[in-house]
Amino acid sequence: MSGERRKAFLSSGHDHESCIEQAMADAVALCAERGARLTQLRRRVLEILWQSHRPLGAYEILEVMSGEGRSSAPPTVYRALDFLLENGLVHRIASRNAYVGCSRPGHSAAGQFLICEGCGSAAEVNDTRLEQAIDSTAESAGFAASEHTVEISGRCPNCR
Numbered sequence: 001m002s003g004e005r006r007k008a009f010l011s012s013g014h015d016h017e018s019c020i021e022q023a024m025a026d027a028v029a030l031c032a033e034r035g036a037r038l039t040q041l042r043r044r045v046l047e048i049l050w051q052s053h054r055p056l057g058a059y060e061i062l063e064v065m066s067g068e069g070r071s072s073a074p075p076t077v078y079r080a081l082d083f084l085l086e087n088g089l090v091h092r093i094a095s096r097n098a099y100v101g102c103s104r105p106g107h108s109a110a111g112q113f114l115i116c117e118g119c120g121s122a123a124e125v126n127d128t129r130l131e132q133a134i135d136s137t138a139e140s141a142g143f144a145a146s147e148h149t150v151e152i153s154g155r156c157p158n159c160r
């Protein structure tokens, strides 16, 4: 599914198994291309984030890991998340203090999300018109924007 735009919110026909598989394959390919080391721990953190389409906080990730008998300290998980952020594999959702897998790994540091207040799922939309509008607004203020994440709260089609 890489390349083509995914449907914003998941429909009943969503094949989540292959969705996770694709995300992991994309991550492996991207890291190989960049010479970045996707260690077992970093890989596992990314997998946990892809288990759902709901942003997860670092402590929720830690909980899953300790349930698996891996007792990782919070700094370890934060370092893994920093690596994933730096390499464009995840986004940070500031309004939830949480992280979510990126559906187009390696794109710019910008991301636009529709976040459901009902089920907590987040859809990455990345509309280029919105991106351009933000860039030109920043530019006309003489501001060099380095990154931006747009977070729009509301209710998804399944929760409306």
Ligand SMILES: [Zn+2]
Binding pocket: 014, 015, 016, 017, 019, 020, 053
């Ligand atoms: Zn999925």
Ligand SMILES: [Zn+2]
Binding pocket: 091, 102, 103, 104, 105, 107, 110, 111, 124
């Ligand atoms: Zn993204």
Ligand SMILES: [Zn+2]
Binding pocket: 116, 117, 118, 119, 120, 121, 155, 156, 157, 158, 159
């Ligand atoms: Zn929802």
